[in-house]
Amino acid sequence: MGELVTSQFKLGIIAGGQLGKMLSLAASNWDVKTYILDKDLHCPAAPCSTEVIAGDPLNFDDVYQFGQRVDMVTYELEAINTDALKKLVLEGRPVLPEPEALEVIQDKGLQKSFFSDHDIPTSNYTLFSNKTEIEAAITAGSLSFPFVQKLRKGGYDGRGVSIISSQADLERIFDAPSIVEDPVPIQSEISVIAARNPHGEVKCFPVAEMEFNEQANLVELLVCPSTIDSSIQDEAVAIASHLIDSLKLTGLLAIEMFLDTSNKLWVNEVAPRPHNSGHHTIESIVTSQYEQLLRAIFGFPLGSTHIKMPSAMINLLGEPGVEGPVKYEGLSQCMEEEGVKVHLYGKKTTKPFRKMGHITILAPTLEEAKAKAKSVKSKLKVTSWKSH
Structure with missing residues (x-):
């Protein structure tokens, strides 16, 4: 494509969660109309998209009919009916990333076999x-x-x-x-997001380092740049580049890796879409992961992945034991801090450990960003009006 940016172009996005919302916002910068397929007409992406079509991403007819209404199909989750996607491709409708790559990634058994067949280090x-x-x-x-x-x-x-x-x-x-x-003796958990366009150009975002909430098994703090040795970061980028090329995938591929106690890297899992570990790119990288996805699937040159400023990102998770209409406590105090960027996803109801938003903190040094992230985390709570 490469010249497609017109006010008439319809980009179909399967699922309208927070990733679909942020992708729609990025597409609007280029006057691209976004159409969302989601079970919920009031999904987070609804206020930012041209139209939401009610449907189940796992239902053949819903996916196929949705694809016929748009000029190109992409997605923000893996649980999709790939038979419908393949039929759309056979009829000339672009679906990116490719359904064949999605099928491998949907099944962790096939995913592991693919890693083994292509010399990707995995447990x-x-x-x-x-x-x-x-x-x-x-x-x-x-x-x-x-x-x-x-x-x-x-x-x-x-x-x-x-x-x-x-x-x-x-x-x-x-x-x-x-x-x-086999369990891996983990020293660090890192993520590399790779992008590839139809011409085979590949670019990777800088390595991000993650800390997890053990109770929820969700990312609690992410920092970029990573603090691990630069030679290991180079190796992680090389693995990510090899993997996205091996899959022949057009779009984004988020690769989660373990660094073990012997400084060996292992690929854990991959996702063919924007990823929680790439939210910080909106503010901290020259090109966000969402713009990079659009560049990749539209056949444009990939954008710069240069770091503008060190960053820390925290997920806003629903408080344990709290469910009901969402209330954010401490928001004003957090915004007093310089470099604090708040993203609320628009989910009306909170549940324990539900992802309700994220905050990216920019600072001249990583140490300052982490300190501010700790301060923000102590002040901001996701609760409910029902509990007050």
Whole structure:
């Protein structure tokens, strides 16, 4: 394409959560009309898009008919009916990233096999069909504690993952097709977001380093640039570039990696879309991940990934034990701090650990950004009007 930016172009985005919202906002800068397919007509992306069409991303007819209404289809989640996407492609409708790459990523078993086939470093794993097979392997001595079980399909944001440390944890084993992995002795968790356009140009964003909320298994603090050794960061970027090229994927690929205690990198999981670990790019990088996705799928040259200023990003998660109409406490105090950029996703109801927004903090040094992030986190709470 490359010359498509006109007021008549209709970009279809499957799902209208916070990622769809931020992608729609980026598209509006180029006068691109965005159409959203979502079950909820009042999804976060609704106020920022041209039109929301009610539909289920897993329903063939909903996805196919939606695709026929737009000029190009992209997406902000993995749980999509790929048969409908493939039919659209056969009929000449661009779907990017490509459905074939999405199918590999949708299934963590296929994902792991792909890593192995393309020399991508990943932890040892075994495929199981059900809980009975896993228990039989434990009894036979071919599987020992501890291990990590992940559902092959449907898991996201920490869901569908179970850490089994002893016999006492057996009741937590999922009775569904899954992979079982050896645990990695983790020193750091990092993310690299790679972009690739149809011409094969690849660019990676700087390595981001993540700290997780252990209770929710969600990113609690992200910093960029990373503090790990520069040679390891270069290796992570090389792995990400090789992986997106191997998938022949047009668009964005977020690659989550572990750095183990021996300074070896392991790819954990990937996502073919904008990612929580890239929110900071809106303010801290010359080109945001959302603009980069648009550049990639439209066939434009990829934008600069130069860091404008060190940053820390915190997710705004619903407080434990609180559910109801959302209320943000401490917002004014946080905005008194220089460099604090608040993003609220527009979700009307809060739930425990639900992602309600994020805050990016910019500062001249990473240490200052982290200190301000700690201050902001202590002041800002996501609660409910029901609890007051």
